[in-house]
Amino acid sequence: NAGVTQTPKFQVLKTGQSMTLQCAQDMNHNSMYWYRQDPGMGLRLIYYSASEGTTDKGEVPNGYNVSRLNKREFSLRLESAAPSQTSVYFCASRKTGDLTGELFFGEGSRLTVL
Amino acid sequence: GQQVMQIPQYQHVQEGEDFTTYCNSSTTLSNIQWYKQRPGGHPVFLIQLVKSGEVKKQKRLTFQFGEAKKNSSLHITATQTTDVGTYFCAPYSSASKIIFGSGTRLSIRP
Numbered sequence: 369n370a371g372v373t374q375t376p377k378f379q380v381l382k383t384g385q386s387m388t389l390q391c392a393q394d395m396n397h398n399s400m401y402w403y404r405q406d407p408g409m410g411l412r413l414i415y416y417s418a419s420e421g422t423t424d425k426g427e428v429p430n431g432y433n434v435s436r437l438n439k440r441e442f443s444l445r446l447e448s449a450a451p452s453q454t455s456v457y458f459c460a461s462r463k464t465g466d467l468t469g470e471l472f473f474g475e476g477s478r479l480t481v482l
Numbered sequence: 483g484q485q486v487m488q489i490p491q492y493q494h495v496q497e498g499e500d501f502t503t504y505c506n507s508s509t510t511l512s513n514i515q516w517y518k519q520r521p522g523g524h525p526v527f528l529i530q531l532v533k534s535g536e537v538k539k540q541k542r543l544t545f546q547f548g549e550a551k552k553n554s555s556l557h558i559t560a561t562q563t564t565d566v567g568t569y570f571c572a573p574y575s576s577a578s579k580i581i582f583g584s585g586t587r588l589s590i591r592p
Contacts, residue, residue, distance in 0.1 A: 399578045401580065403582075408587075409584075410568075410570065410582055410583065410584045410585045411525065411570065411582040411585075412582075413579065413580065413581055413582075416578055416579060416580075418578035424578075424579070426579065426581075427581065458524055458525070460525075464578060469515075469530070469574055470515060470527035470530065471515075471517070471525070471527060471572075471580065472527075473524040473525050473526070474524065475524055476524055
């Protein structure tokens with residue numbers, strides 16, 4: 369059972385470079401999320417997608433774009449990376465309408481911007 | 483918007499001591515979830531509380547939801563080294579936006 373798969377697991381960028389973090393889930397979940405976690409800090413919501421075809425801003429959306437490609441995939445793009453975007457990025461998904469609605473997280477993508 | 487605060491930020495205990503983390507909201511919550519993140523790992527769901535005054539137990543872990551549904555707590559009895567990690571609360575509603583509390587990092591002296 370793959371669950372939530374994120375790629376890449378590690379990435380080093382130079383300031384100004386662009387990149388896309390990929391996320392895919394195989395649980396037929398409706399909602400998907402991107403969070404960032406700075407060292408020793410909590411989880412901050414960047415963007416989320418309540419259902420296929422919709423995306424909404426979270427707490428810290430500046431400097432990021434997202435695409436809900438289909439029900440399975442939700443990508444996060446950094447158009448011009450900055451050192452302040454050095455972080456661990458977590459993708460998560462959940463089944464809406466379910467009583468529990470728990471989030472299932474990927475393993476994380478560790479991004480360093482030099 | 484909905485905001486939650488967790489206290490304490492850090493807790494360092496001797497193995498075998500108890501541990502409690504509190505989650506306080508400025509607004510009434512529909513329900514609340516708790517997650518645990520081991521060092522270097524990803525958050526993992528522990529439990530959801532829905533009813534006012536609800537108390538749930540998982541072995542040595544006791545979760546409570548306040549009567550006014552504005553606060554919640556997680557209590558660990560007789561901590562073990564396997565309890566090390568950061569504990570997050572996350573208010574849950576029918577809306578899809580899920581914001582996490584700041585977390586409480588638990589470390590344990592063997």
